[in-house]
Ligand code: HPA
């Protein structure tokens with residue numbers, strides 16, 4: 001398949017609303033964050049295993065036409081590098097391979113734990129390079145879906161051959177616009193999470209598990 005004909009994948013891991021998650025003392029957490037988190041929601045090992053399957057689904061859906069993986073910075077960088085490593089592994093070891101190019105875009109919409117409502121593209125290459133290409137947008141989280149819908153509008157403007165979206169996380173929230181990505185790692189409850197490159201005012205990107213921030217953490221790292 002050349003990407004454009006692929007159907008949206010509906011396989012993902014659902015983290016239920018009543019999940020207890022894991023206690024912090026069951027995992028290794030940086031000392032400087034020990035008091036700022038309430039629990040581990042998704043351990044890094046499980047994230048790694050899920051990405052292995054996402055990579056397989058993506059390689060099945062694209063062909064020798066290749067794809068441009070577009071990393072949405074900053075939150076997407078961990079998922080981007082881990083996903084591409086897995087795709088590269090499949091490319092080395094399967095009888096067929098999907099040529100990969102990479103590109104980056106930087107967006108900003110969150111202050112504290114609230115979306116500011118408008119997204120800004122604040123960096124990245126000239127998007128014109130994406131014209132006629134199979135683009136795979138690689139994002140950390142779909143929350144309301146509005147950021148992704150605005151980004152897709154911007155990208156459509158440069159006329160790629162197709163655009164698919166892979167998001168590590170999708171939040172189950174009544175604020176959702178209804179947008180759903182083509183590839184989803186985990187569907188999670190409507191709570192503010194950090195780690196695995198997801199931040200709270202730029203903190204917690206250096207935490208490898210996806211964790212729930214607590215009130216003390218929100219206060220300690222508040223923007224004002
Ligand atoms: N955590 C970090 N960044 C985010 C979140 C979240 O829960 N939702 C949207 N951006």
Ligand code: MG
Pocket residue numbers: 075110198199
């Ligand atoms: Mg963010």
